[in-house]
Each structure stands twice: as C-alpha cells, then as structure tokens.
Amino acid sequence: MDPLFGDATIQEKARRDEQSRLDIIIVGGGLGGLGAAIAILLAGHDVTVLEAASDIGEIGAGIQILPNAARILFSWGLKDILEPHATLPRKCNFWGWKGNHLSEMDFHKYAHVTKAPFWDFHRANLLDGLLTRAVQLGAKVITNARVQDFTIGTKKSKESSATVFLSDGRTMTADLVIGADGIHSKLRGIFLGKEDPPIPTGDLAYRLLLSTECMMTDPELRDFVDNPQVNYWLGPSVHAVNYILRGGDLLNMVLLVPDDMPAGKTYTVEGGVREMRDHLEQWDPRLGRLAALCDSQSILKWRLCIRPALEPKWSDSSGAFTMLGDAVHATLPYLASGAGMALEDGGVLGLCLSRLTDKSPCSKRKALEVYEACRRERTEKVVQRGSHNQQVYHLPDGPEQAQRDVKFKIFQELDKEWLSEETPMLPNVQETGDDPFPWRYHGVARWLLTYDMWRDVDEKWAACSAPEFMREPLGHGA
Template structure:
C-alpha cells in the first residue's frame, strides 16, 4: 500500500453518512474525491443513531474517535420491556463494558447531525471537494470509457469512478437500472422524537436521560426504543407502529394527541416521556427489492448505502452498514495502482458487501416479527424464552438480536478494513 499509485478521479453522489464515509476512506487512499450534494446546506434530517462496533471501530482508523466521543452517549445497560407494564424481559448490565471487551470498540448513541458534521470536517481535512446545491439528473456510463455525471443545471462531469450514495430516492440507482424504481412501503411508520433534558422537570425522567441506557418496549404490531444522546443531555425516542400515511406521502407532521393515544396503555415510564412531546413527525418506513448487481457492466459505477440496501431501523444497521460500505470501497481503491485495476476493485467490493448487507436487511424483518408479536401463544412462548435467560449470559438463539449470541457477533464483530485488506491481498496473490 506504500507503493506509488495512479490517482483516480472519484465522484461521490450524496453527502450523507454513506457518501462522507466513502469520501474519507477514498481520501485516505490518496485519490481525488469530489462529493456532489443536492442540498444547499449540509443539514441532514434525522434524530438519534445507534452506532455499533462494526462502525465505531472505523472512527479510530479515520482519526475522529475523540470528536465522536465528545458528542456521544455510551449506554451502560440494554433492556427489553413488555409494553403494557414495563416488565423486564431481558437486561444486560455493564453493557458498555461487555461490548468493548468483546469487540474492542464501543456501542454509542449519537445525533445524526453531529456525526455528519464530524465526517464532513474530516473529509475536508483530507482534501475532499464537497459541492453543495449540485443536484444530479443522471449518470451516463455508456458514452465512453469514463462515466459522466449529468447535473440538472446541464453541466456534466467526467471521472474514473462514480459512487452512488444518494439514498433511498436515488437517481444513481435509476440510472444503473435504466428505469424509475420507487421505494416500497414496509407497512410500518416511525414517530421520531428528541427531548432536551433542560426542558424536563420530572426528576425520574431527567435521571433516565443523564444516565445513558437503551430501553425497548415491545408490543402488538409496535415497539418503542429510547436512549440518551450528547453525553446524556438529550433523549431520543422512536415509536414504530403500523403505517397509516396516505399513498404517495413519505413524511407528515404528526398529531401529538394521536401518537399519545396509540401508546396510552403502555409502560407509564414511556407514556410520561411522551407527555413531554410538543411536536412530532411521522416517517413512512420504506425498503427496496434486491437488485442483481450494485455495479454497471464496465465496473466504474457503483452503489452504496440506502441506494442499494435501505433497511428497517430495527437493528440500527442502516447507518452502520452504509459506513461499512464506504470503508470497504475506499480501502479497496487504495490497492489500485492503475486505472485498469478499477473493475477488479469494484467487483471485489460487491462480493464483500452485497451478501452481508442483504442478509442484514432480511434480519431486520425477522427482528420486527419478534418484537411486534400480538398477545397470544407465540408471544407467551417468546417471553418465556426471554425470561429463561434473564440474569444469565444468553446462550440460546434470542428474540432480541441486540444481545443474541448468534447474531450480535456476526453484526458487531465485522471489521471493514480488515475484511477489505484480507480480500485484496488474497485476490492479488492469486493474480500474480
């Protein structure tokens, strides 16, 4: 990796978490990186994020570990409660210590905007050219040896590699498929809430916020999750329930009263938090069908993040897997010594990332099924399994994949840089 290599001109479409992760990783590989972002200002909409060790370990490698820690909250406990009375079904104490011991990286909770700003700053430090208010029309990859990004302004930009990181409503995806391809509803929606501790007078709620923990409440066709942000000065709540938004609407100002009514008979701690809310938005949760390939035939145009594998938020892996994508792609491009090697790197990226990401997508639906069971025989069987492991180190396939001994190591133990290095070295040795 220290040998001289030919610098590539890489255009990344989108300055969300996936695009900025790719920009940092490609920037560290010493390529020329341009990021095109449609927004006039870099303020990503959103609330809390749960950053798991598969992504957080990258922050140290990228030189942003200290900045992230200053704005994060690291939960010391993770608990799952029955919705109606708050009964604890599962609980892991010393969660922060256990995660660090097992994965040598933390589980942290952050505001999405905070993480985006840190990634943006690091990308700029690495010489990445981020251009705001640059909305693309299409990617043209059939006119010559190099792909071109065509902007709505009429300008076109040619490069060696185009990275489509433009999210759920991706123009890059449409260009690659050659057709319109609208996201599909999952049948669920999310109410997203952020509360500030300074505006809350209830001492028990304030204590919950200032001592970071993760709490899930699971019930029929719905569940809720709450956790602290910004060192225990903010609280993020997400309510997941059946989608009642009209067709064609993906986001709507919600009714606080309607939201509170939906969760009236839930754990009093949760409903007390919900009584602190003065405004709320409803977000339709969308997904996409798997596509045969994330790359074009020429292997110089590739999709990452939500443009190719959007995820339900039930394992908090949408952001984490997008960051993984960017890390793997940039690391593989660090091995490219000439433009003739671009297809090799892109093919290797897809082989490393596609199967894992699509497996995570499927696992999120399984988690929804486990958390949204209606009251009845299956729910009783699930809760019996939960309670059989309470107070023990879990040793069975578990309804909560957050602490499942089969799923958690596979999710959290992934090391994107090591995976890319091992695959590149093995592949190059076979080519010699």
C-alpha cells in the same frame, strides 16, 4: 493503547502518483457518502462530493453506532472529533408494553469484549464530524449540485469514465462515480434503466427530540437522564425506543407503528401529538408521561421502506460506476445497523481502491468486484434480520409472545454466564442464534459486531485472483 479501541490503528493517508490516482465523484453528502469520501481519500485518491441540498445537514434525530461501525470511525481518525458528542449508554433494556422488564444487555462489557464502544449520536453531530474529517483530508464538497443523469464513458475515453449531468446544466466527468444518494436514489433507477422505488414495510416511525430539562422533576423520567441506557418497549404491532443524546441534554424517542399514511410517493409528513399518544394508551406510564411533554414539539412521521437486493449487480462492468448505502440495501431500523452498513460499505470500498496500481478499467473492475463480494451477502443478511425483528417485536399478546419473553430471560442468564468468564471472546462466525435480543452473543453478535473489513478485503482479494472466482457472476457465490 486506547481503552475503548484496544490496539486498533488509525489509517494513514496514502500517497499516489498520477498513474494510479483516481478522480472520484460521490453523489450524496449523507453518512454513507461522506464515510466513503474519507476512506477513499485515505486510499490516496481525489474525491468530489456532490450534494443536492443547499448545505450538508441531517434531518432526523438520534442514531446508534454499534462496535463494528465504531471501529471503522476510529480507524478514520474520528475519535477525537466525535467523542465529545457521543453518549455511551451503560446497557440496553427490553420492556413489555405494560412496563414489565423483559431483559437487558451490558453494553459496557460488550464494548470491552469487542474492543469498541456502543455510541449514540444526534445525527447532525455525526454527519458534521464526518464532513470535518473529509475536508481535512482534502475532499471537495459542492452543494446545490443535484444530479439528474449520468452516462458511462465519453467520446475520448469510451468506457473508462463516467459523466454526471446536473440540473443546472453543469457536467462533470470522473474515473469513478459512486451513487450514495439514499433510499430514494435517482442513480439506482438510471443504472437499472427503470423506476425502482423502495418497498414499504407496513410500518412508520414517529421521531422526536425532547429537552431533558422538563424530565428532571419526575424521578422515574429523570433516571433515563442520570443513567443513560437504550430502552425498547415491545407491544402488539407497535414498539418504542428511547435513549439520551448530547451529554444528557436531549432524549431521542421513536415510536414505530402500522403505516397509516396516504398511499403513493409520500414518505414524510407532520404527525400529531394526539395520534402518537393514542398509540401509547395503556402502555407503560413512563411513556405516556414522556408523550405528554411533546405538546410544543413538532413530530415527523416517516414511512419505513426497505431495499432487499439489487440484481444482478451493484456496479457497472466498465468499472466506472458503483453504489453504496441505502441506495443499494436500505433496511428497517430494527437492528440499528443501517448507518453502520453504509459506513462499512465506504470503508471496504476505500480499502479495495487502495490496492489499485493503475487506472485501467480492468483494475477498477477487480476493485469493485471485491467490494461487492465483501458487501452483498452481509448487507442482505442485515436487511433480512431487520424484517425478522419487525415480526418479533410486534407479536400480539398470546402464546408466541409469551414464548418470546421466556427466551429473553433464558438467554439473559446464558449471556451473564458467558460474560462472567475470565476472558470472554466473541468468535467471528456467520451463525445466528435464537436470542430475541438481537445484539447479544446468542443473537447476531457473532457476525454483526465482530466484522473485520481489513480481513474481509484480504480474503476476497486473494479469491478474486483465482480463475474460478472470475467465472462467477458478480456478487453471487463469491
């Protein structure tokens, strides 16, 4: 038994005959696209991943993987591939903007309860691990393959397939096309028949990586390296996050501030060190000293947007097209769950497609109905909670902020009492508590960290067989 993952099992690759093996195209080689490729390959289908860029790579910096997503990565056989690149933070701290300690969460104890770790990665390492596993399982990955358009059906197959049209003139047809092309998804607009840009949230993020070598002579900064933890600082309209990556070689630092980028379709620009430091003036001195190490670093500013819903459904009624990840439900990073939701999407879709016994449109429609029934409510809940956290984290100093900080302390004591029980358990329920520390028991832990995609698919698949389920609009009331 694995000490981190308990009795969780690794999925075996299914064998299929021609009558039930789908040819599937995934548009987008990011975390969601490659995760879906792995899950669908394990289900026994053939997968081609089309990536617009010249290689499979990830911009950005750090990423947090919570236990619900870590369990899925383990089930895909990725533990040995990813573990050498992972940091296991001991705990998570919330601080006031002046450096006063607000509250903490013991990640190691929660990992024991949830039977899965809290992992921190450099995004490039996580993506490379997913790519390695997808190729091991037989994925065909094509780069420089920008999809300009797609249609449902061909002259021969009518509505049982989809065809993608690439910018270089190539066309490809598959039994199922999956749009995993990110928050600025082109396929989403084509599917809807209109432009549908993501919605700005009023915030932007400065993201940077620091070599920890220059931190080691400062005792307070060195402690971030010697005792890997996730740290959040909350202040009026602004918050900051940092954590260690790559075995202590790098510090990931993110500063979230009001959006001052020019209006329009610009989403990423170079940021200045001076403007970042200005946001941190009079904050916890440790943050100021970290910012002072950024002189030679390039800093990117990212406009933060969301996609709160896709109506009326995610999939085409033919069963030949669907979407996942940020293309459908992009969220603020304030719940550390955007990537986790994309990985869950891929895992659920793979399990649904594993149940196919033929390639008929009816069978594919049912698989996509169950996929969306499993994913719509949960992902919308994550988007909503991320936006809620934006308000909670950015309260101005005053009575509401003081009340929030009291709650941090009250729920910390309740959390310690619960964890001190002989066998603490997290019930799998949909309740959200009042704890402003979102991942703890009295926050969203009971529905976020406990997600069991296998049970979810079992339950929804059985419900989908009932006539009353089939009469419900896709994704509503299921």
